Amino acid sequence: MAEHKIEGGNMLLFIDPDGGTDYNIVVCLTSVGKADSITVVDASSACGPDKSPGTLELSYSFEGQHLQDPDGGQISGTDLRILLRAEQTIGWMIAPETPVAGDEIEEGTGYLSELGSTYSFDSVGTFTGTIQPYGTPTLSIYGGGGGLAVGQSYQGGIIAYLNGTGDHGIIVNLTAGILNNQWGNVGLIGVTADTLYGGQANTNTISTAYATSAARDANNLTTNGYTDWCLPTTADWYAIAPNYIAAGITDGLYWTCVEDAGDGNIAFNFQPSANSAFNQPKTDNMPFLAVRYF
Numbered sequence: 275m276a277e278h279k280i281e282g283g284n285m286l287l288f289i290d291p292d293g294g295t296d297y298n299i300v301v302c303l304t305s306v307g308k309a310d311s312i313t314v315v316d317a318s319s320a321c322g323p324d325k326s327p328g329t330l331e332l333s334y335s336f337e338g339q340h341l342q343d344p345d346g347g348q349i350s351g352t353d354l355r356i357l358l359r360a361e362q363t364i365g366w367m368i369a370p371e372t373p374v375a376g377d378e379i380e381e382g383t384g385y386l387s388e389l390g391s392t393y394s395f396d397s398v399g400t401f402t403g404t405i406q407p408y409g410t411p412t413l414s415i416y417g418g419g420g421g422l423a424v425g426q427s428y429q430g431g432i433i434a435y436l437n438g439t440g441d442h443g444i445i446v447n448l449t450a451g452i453l454n455n456q457w458g459n460v461g462l463i464g465v466t467a468d469t470l471y472g473g474q475a476n477t478n479t480i481s482t483a484y485a486t487s488a489a490r491d492a493n494n495l496t497t498n499g500y501t502d503w504c505l506p507t508t509a510d511w512y513a514i515a516p517n518y519i520a521a522g523i524t525d526g527l528y529w530t531c532v533e534d535a536g537d538g539n540i541a542f543n544f545q546p547s548a549n550s551a552f553n554q555p556k557t558d559n560m561p562f563l564a565v566r567y568f
Contacts, residue, residue, distance in 0.1 A: 289366050303337065306335070311330075364383065429498075431448060445566050446563050471510070515547075
């Protein structure tokens with residue numbers, strides 16, 4: 275699919291070809307136009323015309339850049355053209371790459387009704403298109419009401435998950451960046467528990483068992499005065515994954531702090547775009563991100 279690493283722009287169009295919110299096509303927008311109109315119902319009354327609102331009509335026009343995917347070789351414009359020609363229902367979201375409080379975010383379902391491309395062979399290709407939504411899309415203000423929001427800088431990192439009441443969640447340490455180390459050595463050490471917010475206990479156990487480990491590196495981090503960093507569980511990652519783009523997390527495979535109960539040589543890593551955990555030999559040198567809970 276299209277490249278997830280966006281260069282040169284802040285406003286993005288996220289698309290799920292299956293009509294949901296598992297966005298796996300991401301394109302860089304250079305402009306967005308939103309057309310909102312309401313038809314007028316004019317019913318005569320004894321006192322003259324009685325005007326009232328009728329049908330709400332919405333459409334979204336956009337312009338973006340073709341971005342090459344170094345893995346699959348496709349470009350985002352091609353992905354969009356395939357969806358248009360299939361008359362396929364899509365899930366979509368228009369939002370800044372890194373939202374801040376007050377930014378407008380709009381998402382819904384619909385279809386691509388128009389797409390045009392311009393290929394300049396000495397520069398990046400561009401495309402224009404139109405989305406026709408089904409029903410009324412969700413329109414929200416990021417971080418509205420002064421509350422916490424995913425993607426917000428908070429307590430040493432970036433909020434990557436919030437609970438239903440918005441007062442507790444998971445912070446990812448992007449200041450330290452993507453680090454690399456092995457999970458540890460072979461043999462079960464008893465960190466098979468996989469619960470939300472369970473990473474600190476597992477990380478402490480791994481750190482005690484292995485001086486050279488991703489868990490030890492996470493435990494040793496101090497960022498903005500916060501020292502309680504740990505490796506996330508797979509349950510943590512399942513909570514983070516739907517928000518990984520909004521939280522500024524680069525897609526990839528990342529260590530968790532959970533080992534395979536059936537094989538002492540194996541631990542789990544996680545890929546946010548796939549929303550899935552995978553087996554990995556513990557002695558492999560792999561990326562990891564540190565998190566903390568609040």
